[in-house]
Amino acid sequence: MDWPTRIRTEREARDWDKHTMARRLREAAGDEPLPDHTSLVRYIRRWESGDVTTMTERYRLLFGRIFSRDSRMLFHDHENNREEGHHRPPREEDDPTKRRDALKLGLAATIGQVLSEAADEALEFTRRANTSAVGRGTLDHLESVIRDIAGSYSRRTPADLFTVARLYRRKVDQLLAGPHTLKEQRELFVHAGLLSETLAWLAHDLGDPLTGEAYAIDCFEHADQAGHDELCGWATDAMASIALHADHPARAVAAASRGLTRVPADHPLAVRLQAQASRGYARLGDRDAFDDSYQQADRLWNALPSRTPARPDGIDTGPLATYAMTTYTASSYIWLGDYEQARLHAERAVAAHETTPPAKRSLSREAIAQLDLGIAMAFLGSAEDAVALGLRALATPRLVPSVRARATDLNTALTEQHPGTSSAAEFQTALAGIRVGTAP
Numbered sequence: 001m002d003w004p005t006r007i008r009t010e011r012e013a014r015d016w017d018k019h020t021m022a023r024r025l026r027e028a029a030g031d032e033p034l035p036d037h038t039s040l041v042r043y044i045r046r047w048e049s050g051d052v053t054t055m056t057e058r059y060r061l062l063f064g065r066i067f068s069r070d071s072r073m074l075f076h077d078h079e080n081n082r083e084e085g086h087h088r089p090p091r092e093e094d095d096p097t098k099r100r101d102a103l104k105l106g107l108a109a110t111i112g113q114v115l116s117e118a119a120d121e122a123l124e125f126t127r128r129a130n131t132s133a134v135g136r137g138t139l140d141h142l143e144s145v146i147r148d149i150a151g152s153y154s155r156r157t158p159a160d161l162f163t164v165a166r167l168y169r170r171k172v173d174q175l176l177a178g179p180h181t182l183k184e185q186r187e188l189f190v191h192a193g194l195l196s197e198t199l200a201w202l203a204h205d206l207g208d209p210l211t212g213e214a215y216a217i218d219c220f221e222h223a224d225q226a227g228h229d230e231l232c233g234w235a236t237d238a239m240a241s242i243a244l245h246a247d248h249p250a251r252a253v254a255a256a257s258r259g260l261t262r263v264p265a266d267h268p269l270a271v272r273l274q275a276q277a278s279r280g281y282a283r284l285g286d287r288d289a290f291d292d293s294y295q296q297a298d299r300l301w302n303a304l305p306s307r308t309p310a311r312p313d314g315i316d317t318g319p320l321a322t323y324a325m326t327t328y329t330a331s332s333y334i335w336l337g338d339y340e341q342a343r344l345h346a347e348r349a350v351a352a353h354e355t356t357p358p359a360k361r362s363l364s365r366e367a368i369a370q371l372d373l374g375i376a377m378a379f380l381g382s383a384e385d386a387v388a389l390g391l392r393a394l395a396t397p398r399l400v401p402s403v404r405a406r407a408t409d410l411n412t413a414l415t416e417q418h419p420g421t422s423s424a425a426e427f428q429t430a431l432a433g434i435r436v437g438t439a440p
Contacts, residue, residue, distance in 0.1 A: 003075045008048040010067045018044045028065040133178045142191045150313040154363045158205040169195040189226035193219040200238040207401035209246040233263040240276040249283035268321035271301045275324035282332035322352050330372040339379040346373035363398035371406040378413040383423040390427050
C-alpha cells in the first residue's frame with residue numbers, strides 16, 4: 001500500500017471527510033500558518049489521488065500527528081517517489097504474483113528491521129500518551145476557581161461573575177485544543193461543562209435566555225462526552241428553568257424529562273427535575289399531569305437519605321431539592337389558580353430560605369418565594385400582607401429579571417383583586433422605581 005492510499009485509508013477509518021481532515025491539520029499545526037481551508041482541501045484531494053508524489057516534511061509530520069502514527073512508517077516509501085505530477089511506468093516486479101513471491105523471500109531478512117521500527121513506534125506512542133501542557137496543578141486551579149464561583153454566586157454581581165466564568169471557560173477551551181492526556185481530557189470536559197452551566201444561569205440572571213440556553217446545551221454536550229451523567233442532569237435543570245421563564249413550558253418539561261433519564265432516583269437532582277416537569281405542566285394548565293408529576297417528585301423527596309451528596313462544584317444538593325419542592329410548587333399552584341395550596345407551599349419555601357445560612361442562600365429564589373406568597377395572599381384577600389411581602393422581595397440585593405417578572409405578576413394581582421386601594425398603589429409605585437441588575 002503506497003502512502004497516498006495509506007492516508008486515505010486512515011482518514012476513512014475515522015469517518016472523516018476531506019474538510020474534516022483539513023480542520024484536523026490546522027488544529028495539529030497550532031500557531032504555524034497554513035493555507036486557507038479551500039486550498040488545504042485541494043491539497044488533500046491531490047495527495048490522496050496520487051497526482052502529487054511528494055509531500056514536504058512539515059505536512060508528513062502533521063499527518064503523523066493527527067493519525068497518531070510515526071510519520072516514517074506512514075510515509076516510508078515517500079523517498080522513492082520524488083517526481084511530481086506523473087506516475088512511473090509499470091515494471092515487471094509490479095506484477096502481483098511476483099510481488100508476493102518477493103515478499104515471502106524477503107520476509108526473514110526484513111522482519112528484524114520491522115520489529116526495530118515497531119519498537120521505536122511503540123516508544124513514540126508512550127511518549128505522546130504522556131505529553132501534556134495541562135498538568136495536575138492546572139486542573140486543581142480550575143477546580144478551585146469553579147468552587148469559588150459557585151460559593152460566591154449570590155454575593156457578586158451576575159455581570160462580574162459572568163466575566164470571570166467566561167474567561168476561564170475560554171482557558172479550558174484553549175487547554176483542550178493543546179496537548180493533554182486522555183485522563184486530563186475527561187477532567188477538562190467536566191470543568192468546561194461546569195463553567196458553561198454557571199454561564200447559563202448567569203445569562204438567565206442577566207435576562208438573556210438565548211445565551212443561557214446555548215451555554216446549557218454546551219454543558220450537556222461536554223458532560224455527555226465525559227460520561228458524566230449527573231452533570232448532564234444539571235444541564236437539563238438549567239435548560240428547564242430558562243425555558244420556563246422564557247414562557248416555553250413544553251420545552252421545560254422536555255428538558256426535565258431528558259435529565260431524569262440520566263440521574264438515579266435516589267439523588268436530590270431527580271427531585272428537582274421531577275419538580276421542574278411538574279411546574280412545566282402547571283404552566284401549561286394541565287392539572288392531571290401536574291398532579292402525577294408532583295406526586296412522583298414528593299415520593300422521591302421523602303425517600304432521600306438524610307445525608308445528601310454535593311454537586312461537582314461542592315454545593316450541597318439537599319437544599320436545592322427542598323427549594324424545588326417548595327418554591328416551584330408554590331408557583332405551580334398559582335398558575336393553576338389554587339391559592340390556598342400556593343400559600344402553604346410558599347410559606348414553606350420562605351421558611352426554608354430563612355433557615356439557610358446567609359452565605360449559602362439563593363437570594364433570587366428567596367425573593368421569588370416571597371413574591372409567590374404575596375400573590376397567594378393578594379388572591380386570598382390580604383392586600384396589606386401581599387404588599388409587605390412584595391416590598392421585602394424588591395429589597396433583595398439580587399434583583400434579577402426573573403424577580404422583576406414575578407413582582408410584575410404580584411402587581412397585576414393587586415391591581416385586579418384590590419383596585420383603587422392604597423396598598424395596590426404603594427406597591428405599583430415601588431415597582432416602578434426599581435432598576436434590575438444594579439446590585440449583586
